Amino acid sequence: MKRLAFIRNSIFAQIVGWAIATAAVITFGLWLLTNATIERSNRQALERAVDVDLAGMVDIYASGDREELTKRIKDRLALAPRNGDAAHYLLADGRGRRIAGDLTQWPGLRASTSQAADIRITSGNLAFARATQLGPDLKLLVAHEYRDLSTLLRQVALVFLTGGVLATLAVALGGWTAAHRLAGRLERINAAFRQPDDLALEELARGSAGHDEIDELTAHSGNALARLKRLAAAHRETTDHVAHEMRTPLMHLDNRLVKALAATPDAETAARIADARTEIRGIIRMLESLLDIAASEARRGDRHGLSPVDLSALTARLGELYADSAEESDHRLILDIEAGVAIAGEEMSLTRLVTNLLDNAFKFVPPGGTVRLTLRRGPVLIVSDDGPGIAPEHRDGIFEKFARGGSSLGTEGAGLGLALCRAIAERHHLEISLAPSDKGACFTVSPEFRH
Structure with a gap:
């Protein structure tokens, strides 16, 4: 329970907690950024591949004819892709009716403006496609499927998870070590305030080997506590001396009154002497009570002597x-x-x-x-x-x-x-x-x- 209270109340434990949380958030943010970068790079590479493929098909049509382009499309479809980017083609007339290729339906892209967009192919996979107008009654669509990045992204996530855990542990260990050292140094100050004995004050006044802010605070605290202790001791000595000087003559006066009563004075004088003795004893009791109150208030919170x-x-x-x-x-x-x-x-x-x-x-x-x-x-x-x-x-x-x-x-x-x-x-x-x-x-x- 004490350890939990320390973690909850210690500013150093809170700093370590914030450092761990910050390291975890930064790691998570870097993982999201890396994922986004990988996906963006994949799309850019896919767009370039489609543009290059489409430009090659346009060159083939320009240097040959429609039959040559149809033949090359069949050849391309017959080749299995080695990079995992499956290519799909659709050569259609002005109304979108298929002439050649493996796609059966024109996706609605405007060929006149070489429009590009993501489409769903026959297998249901997502692909990036671009269309172009080859002639008044001829248009071409080239589409490449997106690469399956799930394996790569899982590997990246594993790397970031491992690195994040190691970084968080390193931050936690380093922060906790530093916080523990600072807490130990401040505990010396707190211990001296809780019980300002001479040994604790001497250690604070000497300070530590370093010369940072904590050392300066330690030395100043030790000097201040030593001065306060000297002032308190001087105050107690003065009050004790004053109390003694007041109590002694009052006791002497009371003894004289006792002797006066022993001389058997008349009844009225004896009554007045008795009243005077009562007042003297009341003053002495009041003086002792004031001293007891001052002593108790001065030792408030001091566990010494309990x-x-x-x-x-x-x-x-x-x-x-x-x-x-x-x-x-x-x-x-x-x-x-x-x-x-x-x-x-x-x-x-x-x-x-x-x-x-x-x-x-x-x-x-x-x-x-x-x-x-x-x-x-x-x-x-x-x-x-x-x-x-x-x-x-x-x-x-x-x-x-x-x-x-x-x-x-x-x-x-x-x-x-x-x-x-x-x-x-x-x-x-x-x-x-x-x-x-x-x-x-x-x-x-x-x-x-x-x-």
């Missing part, structure tokens, strides 16, 4: 954990997990994806509501609930950063949970969507649709 993950076991384990807390919060959790569902991914990221969707569901579903976790092969992960759902005006941008669903429950958040879910899904070649539902919200995670 390993087989038993998604069935992972979701079952998380479902059991959430089932206990669901009872405490007066919620009902229904698990519908198909066994044996696996995916190539990062287990920690996939765990974060499932927990974010479950947290989002339990946060917006009122007590007494139901949350359903479903897993099917594909993989297809569905988290649905019977809560208030997503307001129509918020559905389009629900997966954007800092977007909120507008729930009436009064719950608050940074609006980064679903954005992180989308980034993790895209990292694993999945897509997350908000499916239509009669009640509540229904989030579906399924394989990406490739155009």
